[in-house]
Amino acid sequence: MYxxxxxxxxxxxxxxxxxxxxxxxxxxxxxQQPYGMQSYGGQQNNAxxxxxxxxxxxxxxxxxxxxxxxxxxxxxxRVAREYTTAALEASNPIIRxxxxxxxxxxxxxxxxxxxxxxxxxxxGAMTSASQQDIHKxxxxxxxxxxxLQSFMMQNLGGQQxxxxxxxxxxxxxxxAAINQDYxxxxxxxxxxxxxxxxxxxxxxxxxxxxxxxxxxxxxxxQSPQHSLYQSAAKGSEFNTTxxxxxxxxxxxxxxxxxxxxxxxxxxxxxSHSKYMM
Amino acid sequence: MYxxxxxxxxxxxxxxxxxxxxxxxxxxxDNMKNEDLLAKLCVQGAVECxxxxxxxxxxxxxxxxxxxxxxxxxTLQQQG
Numbered sequence: 001m002y003x004x005x006x007x008x009x010x011x012x013x014x015x016x017x018x019x020x021x022x023x024x025x026x027x028x029x030x031x032q033q034p035y036g037m038q039s040y041g042g043q044q045n046n047a048x049x050x051x052x053x054x055x056x057x058x059x060x061x062x063x064x065x066x067x068x069x070x071x072x073x074x075x076x077x078r079v080a081r082e083y084t085t086a087a088l089e090a091s092n093p094i095i096r097x098x099x100x101x102x103x104x105x106x107x108x109x110x111x112x113x114x115x116x117x118x119x120x121x122x123x124g125a126m127t128s129a130s131q132q133d134i135h136k137x138x139x140x141x142x143x144x145x146x147x148l149q150s151f152m153m154q155n156l157g158g159q160q161x162x163x164x165x166x167x168x169x170x171x172x173x174x175x176a177a178i179n180q181d182y183x184x185x186x187x188x189x190x191x192x193x194x195x196x197x198x199x200x201x202x203x204x205x206x207x208x209x210x211x212x213x214x215x216x217x218x219x220x221x222q223s224p225q226h227s228l229y230q231s232a233a234k235g236s237e238f239n240t241t242x243x244x245x246x247x248x249x250x251x252x253x254x255x256x257x258x259x260x261x262x263x264x265x266x267x268x269x270x271s272h273s274k275y276m277m
Numbered sequence: 278m279y280x281x282x283x284x285x286x287x288x289x290x291x292x293x294x295x296x297x298x299x300x301x302x303x304x305x306x307d308n309m310k311n312e313d314l315l316a317k318l319c320v321q322g323a324v325e326c327x328x329x330x331x332x333x334x335x336x337x338x339x340x341x342x343x344x345x346x347x348x349x350x351x352t353l354q355q356q357g
Contacts (some may be wrong), residue, residue: 090300094352105345119330
């Protein structure tokens with residue numbers, strides 16, 4: 001812990017340095033992000049007050065650390081968002097790849113900083129979702145998944161892939177297990193995630209349980225899934241509003257994956273055939 | 278005959294890959310500015326923070342941001 005007694009002179013020196021450094025940072029910040037200045041500017045006033053006790057000094061030092069860390073954290077978040085926009089809108093695949101890898105790096109750094117801050121108690125504890133709410137969501141979305149399934153059956157009933165996917169939706173074994181020992185599990189979050197995965201990736205169920213060796217069938221399975229998504233997205237009955245935000249919606253996760261696969265494919269095609277240098 | 282058309286196609290593709298849209302250019306320069314700012318902020322954090330763990334985190338992050346900056350710059354140089 002940093003709370004060990006510190007040399008007062010050293011602290012004083014730090015204070016001076018901070019006062020000198022701060023205007024420089026504010027200047028930079030002013031160009032980039034006006035709203036960030038407020039949180040940081042407020043802290044500058046704190047630094048101006050001469051600390052009386054060692055303890056208050058330490059508290060202030062911690063506050064300053066915290067402010068700076070929070071500031072950098074929010075900047076990292078903002079930069080991640082900007083990288084996402086940039087990657088989404090870049091047409092040159094090489095530039096897109098650059099943005100994607102930078103986004104990944106930024107996300108990792110943000111996580112790293114957040115973990116450090118959490119360890120140092122610089123970030124407020126989050127409240128975990130209530131079991132009741134989670135249960136409600138699970139039921140709601142299980143229903144939604146069934147509806148989606150019958151929609152799939154209606155539109156591509158004859159196709160094998162659609163039928164198999166339907167089976168995995170109708171009887172998701174993990175969901176039943178989760179519902180049974182519901183309340184016993186101590187981590188609602190991971191439980192929720194498990195649920196999400198059974199819905200998001202029905203193909204995994206299929207692979208492990210039925211047709212692991214038959215890769216041909218797997219391909220047959222995947223392509224109708226994708227075309228289904230496209231036709232479903234066009235259909236007006238397709239209800240995604242509202243439930244997308246909660247992110248456990250089967251179609252949301254599925255379509256993202258399908259889209260990503262498609263992107264991945266086109267881009268690798270591009271880089272292989274056309275864009276090889 | 279076939280060879281030449283292929284060559285032309287190849288050249289066209291080369292050109293199209295070299296061409297950078299204004300949007301991409303703007304994003305590259307914006308993000309370079311961001312990385313620059315973040316690197317400086319992290320250096321400030323590494324110098325000022327009294328919490329050792331935070332200071333270490335800032336130090337390593339500053340390095341990474343400089344690397345990111347360099348990577349964006351090299352992309353700009355290669356694609357521009």
